[in-house]
Amino acid sequence: MKSILFPLFEAFKKIQSISLDSIGELERLCEVKSYSKNGEIQGIGATCRTIYFVLSGVARIYYLKDGTEVTEYFAFENDLIVRAESLFTNTPSKKAIQALEDSVLVSISSEALYGLFEKQHDLERLFNRLVQNSYVETLRRLENIQFLTAEERYQKLLEEHPEIVQKIPLKYVASFLGITQVSLSRIRASIR
C-alpha cells in the first residue's frame, strides 16, 4: 500500500495493531476529498453518519450560540474529526465541520465501518481506542474550562497546542477557550 493514506494508517498502527487484511478492507471504505479554505465539510442539521480524518490542513467543529459561532474542536493532521453527539445518539447535529485552510480529508461511512467490525475485530478496537482518546481529551478540556482563569487557559493552550495559536485565526481560538475575542486580545497584550 503506497497511497496518500499511508501516514494515517501508520498512525493507526501506533494505537492498535491491525492486520493487513483489515487495512485493505478499511482502505476500500476511504473516500479522499479536498476542501478549499473556509469550505464546509458538513453542515448543521444532518445526522452524522460519517467519520473524518484530516490528511492535511486543518478543520474545526463549530456551532451557533445566539447567532455567533462557537468553536468546539480543531483537528490537525491524522486527527479524527466527528460530531460525536450526533453519531452516537443518531440525532441531527447542531454542529458543522469546516476546513480552515485548503485541506484534504478522508471520509468513512460509519455504517460501512460498523459493518466491517463484524469481521475485523481489530478495526473495532482501533475505533474504540480513538473514541477513548477523544473522550479523555474532552475531559481535560472540561477541567481546564471549569476552574482555570481565561489567562491560565490561554497559557496552557500555548504550551500544549502552540500550533493552534499559531495557525488558527484568534477569533476561533477565543471561543474555543470559552472567552470573547476582545478578552483574548487583552490577555495577549498583558502577557507581552
Added chain:
Amino acid sequence: MKSILFPLFEAFKKIQSISLDSIGELERLCEVKSYSKNGEIQGIGATCRTIYFVLSGVARIYYLKDGTEVTEYFAFENDLIVRAESLFTNTPSKKAIQALEDSVLVSISSEALYGLFEKQHDLERLFNRLVQNSYVETLRRLENIQFLTAEERYQKLLEEHPEIVQKIPLKYVASFLGITQVSLSRIRASIR
C-alpha cells in the same frame, strides 16, 4: 439470576443485547461493596484499574485544585463511574471517588473485564457504548460551561438533573457548575 445485580443488568440490556453466557461471566467478576456516607471509594494517586457501577446511593468524582475540591461527576443508580483519564491512559489519577450517601457499588476489574472481551464480544460492545454515552455527556457539559452563564447552567441543571440539586450538598453542586458556593447561593436567591 435473581441477585442484587439484576436491575443493573436489565439496564445494560437496554443499551446492548447480551447473551446469558456473557451475563454469567460478567456476574462472576462483580464485587459488591457497601460504603458509608462520605466514605472513600478510591483515593487520589493510584492508577485506575477498576470500573464501578452504583447500585444504590450516590457517588462523585472530585479532584483538588489549589487545595479546594472540584467535583467533576455525580453518579446515581446504575450509572457507570470510572476515572477515565486514568483508566484509558494508564497513568495515576489525580481524582478520587467518594460516596455521598450510604451506597452500594459493584466493582469490576478492568483487566479481568478486558479478558472477557476476547470471548464475549457483546460485553465489549456494551462497555464501548457506555464509554460513548459518557463521552457525549461530557461534550454536553463542556458546551454548557463554555458558553452559558452560571445562572443558565444552574437552570439547565435544575431541568435536566433535578435529582442533583435535590440530593447533593450545594457546595459540591457549585464546583460541578464551575462556580463558587457563594455565587450559587446568590443565583438561587435571585431566582426565588
Added chain:
DNA sequence: CTGAATTTTTAACATATGTAAAAGGAATTG
C-alpha cells in the same frame, strides 16, 4: 499594487463572578 474586506487590538464602560468574613440554619454526636 491598491482598495476593500477581514481580523486584531484598544478604549470605555457595564456586569457577573470571585473573595473574605460573618451570621443564620441544619445536621450530627455525645
Added chain:
DNA sequence: CAATTCCTTTTACATATGTTAAAAATTCAG
C-alpha cells in the same frame, strides 16, 4: 437535648470578563 460542627446565605468589596464601538493591522481580490 445541648453542643458542636458543618452547610448555606448574606454582605461588602475586588476583579475578571463581557459589550460596544472605533482604530489599527493584516489579508484578500481585482
